[in-house]
Amino acid sequence: MVVNGIDVTVKGLNDVSEQEIMSYIDMLEEENDENLSSLTISPAEDGSVALDYVLQPAKFERIRRITGYLVGTIDRWNNAKRSEEHDRVKHGLN
Structure with a gap:
């Protein structure tokens, strides 16, 4: 799916809302001071969420x-x- 022009993939999680995805995008872009190109959301081994992302080229x-x-x-x-x-x-x- 595409959210705000960012290619987002959700693996192994059925209950991730678009609002939650937007929050992850905002958090990552704020942390990195860069725009995201793609984001993959998947479950981590410790029960949390793993966020794998690619930044747009500078x-x-x-x-x-x-x-x-x-x-x-x-x-x-x-x-x-x-x-x-x-x-x-x-x-x-x-």
């Missing part, structure tokens, strides 16, 4: 060091600085 911005400056994007550069970046030797990872 988004990141590429940072480059160009002429002594750390930059993420070059959209605010003038033509001379863009030309300088274009003419740089780019090394591959072969």
Whole structure:
């Protein structure tokens, strides 16, 4: 089932309500400061509930060091600085 855009699987438990699932999602996202991609709820050996989850991949911005400056994007550069970046030797990872 899908709850709030998160793929949720419940294994071995018949009485898990959607409200309880929402509470688990809120708790996990608050603990991790990340959004969940998927959640599996199953019984644990000690009688509690086991929560197995996958977080959505973190988004990141590429940072480059160009002429002594750390930059993420070059959209605010003038033509001379863009030309300088274009003419740089780019090394591959072969």
